[in-house]
Amino acid sequence: MEYHRSLTDKVLSGRKRSPAILLVGARQSGKSFLMKALSKEQHIHYATFDNLPTLASASNDPVGFIRSIPKPVILDEVQRVPELFLPIKEDIDQNRIPGRYLLTGSANPLVVPKLGDSLAGRMLLYELYPLSQGEILGKKERFLENAFSDTPVFSSSHFTKNELIDRMIRGGYPEVQTLKNHEERSEWADAYLSLILQKDIKDLANIEGFIQLPNLILAMAAQVGSLLDYGNLAKDSGIPMTTLRRYFQLLHSLFIIHTLPSWSRNLKKRLVKSPKIFFVDTIILFQLLNLDETRLEQSPKVLGRAAENFVVLELLKQSTWHPKKINLFHFHTESHQEVDIILEHESGKVVGIEVKSSETVGIEDFKHFRIMKEAVGDDFFRGIVLYAGHQMLSFGPDLLALPISSLWE
Secondary structure, rough: OOOOOOHHHHHHHHHHOOOOOOEEEEOOOHHHHHHHHHHHHHOOEEEEEEHHHHHHHHOOOHHHHHHOOOOOEEEEHHHOHHHHHHHHHHHHHHOOOOOOOEEOOOOOOOOHHOEEEEOOOEEEEEEEEOOOHHHHHHEEEEEEEEHHHOOOOOOOOOOOOOHHHHHHHOOOHHHHOOOOOOOHHHHHHHHHHHHHHHHHHHOOOOOOHHHHHHHHHHHHHHOOOOOOOOHHHHHHHHOOOHHHHHHHHHHOOOOOEEEEEEEEOOOEEEEEEEOOOOOOHHHHHHHHOOOOHHHHOOHHHHHHHHHHHHHHHHHHHHHOOOOEEEEEEEEEEEOOEEEEEEEEEEOOOEEEEEEEEOOOOOOOHHHHHHHHHHHHHHHEEEEEEOOOEOOOOOEEEEEEEEHHHHOOO
């Protein structure tokens, strides 16, 4: 099935301004499909380094490869040939033509030292995540616009907790959307993790103790939604601290995990500075925790953290194509008062979001917004509790309870 990617317009706009575009994201998130569509529509030459002859040619003679390939060009999975970055840089310096290179990578070359020159100042970087719920349904989400609007358009829905669980179980990888049952999804996720661990990480780094990496991923799954604590991860995984930090960075660079930074700006209260750990897609989380729909329903604590993971990534996806810059954070004081998600608009306005996997909501679910409001001051715009029910409810002039489906409906 074909899905229209909401990031497409932003990529096309960027191509008019910059000589190089770098589109990065997890394997099988849809980068190649998007670029092949652009290749056809925009008449751009396409080459992928998943093709062995193309990979061999570029690796053996990177300068000759760049000189001879037709321009403009799409180079797919460019992280597999880091030797190309310097010749591309030299070609751009000699031919400062917008849209000359469209590059994709399943690893972020800006944070992987082995990939060398990042083309800084010569390219625009975009991140493509697995499908958002709106993209799956063929809708363009407006949640971020509404969240910062003086007159938001939200409504009640028929959304249920069972539907939330079903959407989390499926995640956002395009290929998974057509799989029929838990067994098929589990088989796909297992093969996906094996590909990352056995191929991509070896391509990026010559690491020792490779057998320890699954222990780290399992430890992170057990701590999803928690503050990043390298000491606890080292203890739980049995990996020395210095090695663990390197492994963690590799997994982050390959878009297996995402870290949500702590919010701070002229605070009157001291806040915890550690980021929180999330997975880029919930299907990977559930595979690691060996959970299907039934077991998830019977594990309310895990369901709550998984729902937070799900919402964080839906908002992150929407932020990549939103016309205004909106950054995501979490809010956590040293006295353990926290708000799950902070949305900070480029204007400075801030919206707080709490995620609840329950079907009911009450005034007590809004209590930490008061602490947040004291820290944020006049820039506090609204507090929203997203929950697994179906009613839109007001709990004050700037406090709303909304169904989680408001993210895409």
